[in-house]
Amino acid sequence: MIFPKWTNQIPFLIPIGLALVGGAVAAGVTVYCTPKNTRVGYQPVQPVPFSHAVHAGQLGVDCRYCHSTVEKSWFSSIPAASTCMNCHSLILKDDPRLALVRESFTNNTPIPWVQVHIVPDYVYFNHSVHVARGFSCVECHGRVDQMDEVHHAKSLSMSFCLDCHRNPAAFIRPPGKVTDLGWQWSTNAAEAAKLQEVNGKNFVHDWRVESLQSCSACHR
Amino acid sequence: MRHLLYSILLIVAIAAAAFTIVGIPGHLSRKPPLEVFPDMDRQAKLRPAQPFDFFTNGLSSQLPPAGTVVRSSPVKTLNGEVYSYQDVPFNTGRVTGTTNFVALNPLPVGSALLQRGRGQFDIYCAPCHGGLGDGNGITKKLGVMPAVISLHDKRIIEMTDGEIFNTITHGKGLMGAYGPTVTAQDRWAIIAYTRALELSRLGSPDELSAEQRAALKK
Structure with a gap:
């Protein structure tokens, strides 16, 4: 054998x-x-230990105080050092953590922030059109107002975009509440879902939200 | 049968080892996302505010050369359409050709402008001046910003719209300049809303309609 x-x-x-x-x-x-x-959970070390949880959460500063171009431009701007110095010329004015900001303010040198959310170069995402139509920052960026250090919370994959583009009514909210990240229709989950369904449909119709699914809407 | 058991154990061991290396999906990590074929994801083009060695300051976004005119659509003011580069009250807060401040808002004030002003006021002004304009913003509550002025002060009420525009644009005293972040249109909207806030404390019940007075009594 x-x-x-x-x-x-x-x-x-x-x-x-x-x-x-x-x-x-x-x-x-x-x-x-x-x-x-691959993307979710990315939390780079930033050159300045800026806490969104303190500024946006605890102090209640609106997102747009710093990211002021978000309503007008495809790109949501990173604030200039002068924006920080509006308050930090007085508050923590000798704090070593803010040394880079003061240096940037006086010498006009860039602060090397590390970009967390960055879609591929063949994706053309426009912030202003989403924000103006009532799609909150929180849908793509998560609860940044609770993050001490910002991390990538949502996948921002193509299927993630399509989930909303196929059913914008489930995500739309009053445009005035776009930067209120913890906002909900009601504290009662069932009632909130019902209000979202009723109002979402109306908003999408009334504001003519197109939510295109053609390739060229995002890829050019 | 024993071989099957061993091979299953081997696969489980490999999976466990792999899991220990790669970790829980979506866990916090300092490492940048892995891009296997980055040549299409990261193209040879510039995005705003990114590192770029070509310029001496190492930035992709450059400041425009001095004297650059913004390409923009004209804004409708009470004195016709104006562009952002013109020496008109809308852009400077001053009477054309002089250093005198204009008395009144050059934009037609309506509910849309006031609503816009309210939104912008709540973003840029309320942190210090407070949502009611009384100087009780978050900075006052924390006691970190000395002497925030109340917009209901006689001095501010009597101030011309043009001078307030100048203060918002260039800053004054401890207040920083908001010209770079808030557009001229929004600055005028904020001024209109500030006047509405002031009026809310200056007015008397007699100015209200009968219906509004009835609502007040409730």
């Missing part, structure tokens, strides 16, 4: 093994190689 008896099982074991390995690889790729994992 050249081959031992167990070799008879090989034709059955090979497909089972392949299925197990293939399944594991497919599951691993789906979970780990999509933006839900």
Whole structure:
């Protein structure tokens, strides 16, 4: 007998093994190689330890005080050092954590902030059109007002965009509440869902929200 | 049967090892997102406010050279359409050709402008001056900003609209300049809303309609 008896099982074991390995690889790729994992959770060290939780959450400063171009431009601006110095010329004016800001203010040198949310270059996202139509910062950026250090909270993948573009009524809100990240229709979840459904449909119709799904809406 | 058991154990061990290395999906990480083929994701073009070695200051966004005129659509004022580069009260707060401040808002004041002014006031002014303009903003509550002026002060009420425009644009005393972040149109809207805030404390019940007075009594 050249081959031992167990070799008879090989034709059955090979497909089972392949299925197990293939399944594991497919599951691993789906979970780990999509933006839900590759982008979500990215929390770079910033040159200045600016806390959104303090400024936007605790002090209640509106997002637009610093990101002032968000309503007018495709790009939501990073504030100039002069915006920081509106308050920090008096508050914590000798704090070492703000040394870079003061240096930027006096010498006109850029602060090397690390961009957290950055879509691929073939995606043309326009902030102003979304904000003006009542899509809150929170939908894409998460509860930044609760983050001491900003991290990437949502995947910003293409399917993430399409979830909303296929059903904008589920996400739209009154434009005045766009920067109120914790805002909800009602504290009662069932009632909030009902109000979202009724008002969402009306808003989308009344404000002629197009939510295009054509390729060229985002890719040019 | 034993071989099958061993191979399953082996796969579980490999999976556990892989899991320890890559971690829970979406966990906080300092490492930038992995981009396997970045050549299309990151194209040879510039985005705003990014590092760029070509210029000596290392920035992709450059300040415009002195004297650059903004390309913009004209704004409708009470004295016709004006552009952002013109020496008109809308842009300077001063009577054309003089240093005198204009007395009144050059924009037609209506409910849309007041609503816009309210929104902008709440963003840029309320942190110090307070939502009611009485100087009780968050900075006062924390006691970090000394002497925030109340917009209901006689001095402010008597101030011309043009001078307030000048203060918002260039700052004054401890207040920083808001010209760079707030557009001229929005600055005038803020002034209109400030006047409405002042009126809310200056007016008398006699100025209200009978209906509004009845509502007040409730």
